[in-house]
Amino acid sequence: MSRIVIVILALLAVLPARAETMVTSLSTHRLQITSNFVGSEIVLFGSIERDAQTISRPGGYDLAVVVRGPRALMVTRQKTRVFGIWVNTDSRQFVEIPSFYALLSNKPAAALADRELLARxxxxxxxxxxxxxxxxxxPAATPAxxxxxxxxNRAKGLYRENPTGVTFLTPNLxxxxxxxxxxxxxxxxxxxxxxMSGGVILARESTNFEVTKTGFEAFVANAARDHGVLYGLAAAMLALFTGWAASVVFRRD
Incomplete structure (x- = not known):
């Protein structure tokens, strides 16, 4: 029995004396968009909870919210002028890279933690x-x-950082x-x-949301994905009909 008590005391000594947890929630987990979609926002709410033994952090809390979109294959091409014509002379294929990335925090990323932790x-x-x-x-040109x-992606607004994107409503909200x-x-x-606090991660929570198309755009996208052959035939017939209609309208007798 004494050995069990010693083991329990040893484990308690190893465990951190301070512990924080978070409770978070999104305003929605599913956002439907149409062709006239001009942008929107999803609100993340959260609270920081401490147990009875946890004391206040001298430097306060920092928060980093990282949002990653669906993974995708992206290609970067280098154009070179050859005989007066711009042509692609080299490229790189980047796999499994986020199609969207946003960092929302209460201070710049460099002030949250050291580079090693940020990179990890x-x-x-x-x-x-x-x-x-x-x-x-x-191969030496790959970093470029x-x-x-x-x-x-920054210029397109798909990769962004907002060092004032997190607002503390109270010290814990x-x-x-x-x-x-x-x-x-x-x-x-x-x-x-x-x-985070003092460059150290105290707790981490994960959640997700989904962005989907609705209306006619969703119908076209689903048809192209699920019925590729029929979609291709329909697109070809529509192109032929459009060309014939244009010739009739603008025909000169």
Whole structure:
């Protein structure tokens, strides 16, 4: 019996004396968009809970909310002027990379933690891991292609950081507005919430939401995916009919 008591005391000594947990919720887990969609927001609410033995953090809390869209294959191409014509001379294929990425926090990413932790948890656009299955004729140029990929997605609004995206309503209550831009891809989005203090992760919660198309756009997308042959024939017939109709309308007798 004494050995069991000793083991329990040893385990309690190893466990951290301070412990925080989070309770989070999204305003919706399913967002339907149409062709005239101009953007929206999904609100994340959360609270920080401490047990009776946990004391207040001297430096307060930091929060990082990381939103990742569906994984996809992306290609970055390099154009070179050859005999007066711009042609693609090199490219990189990046696999399993988020089609959308957003970091919402209460301070810049560099102020949340050191680079090693940010890179390990992929917190921040610069920490996104981009894997390429083909290095191309010049493997040393791959980082430049990765930088171009990040720059292009930033310009499209698909990769973004907002150092004021998290608001503390009280010392233990917070909210964050997750942007859903007009060109947001459809699919399942992962949301990771990191509670931090002094550059250390204290707790982590995960949730998700889905962006889907509705109306005629959803019908066309589903038809193209589920009935590819019939969709192709219908598109060809529509193109022929449109061409014939145009010739009739603009025919000169």
């Amino acid at each position: 948890q992929q917190i921040g656009v610069d920490a996104i891991t981009a894997i390429t299955p083909r290095l191309g004729p010049d 292609f990765r930088d171009a990929l990040l720059r292009i 917070f909210r964050a507005n997750i942007p859903v831009v007009p060109n947001t891809p459809v699919g399942s989005f992962e949301v990771d919430i990191f509670l």
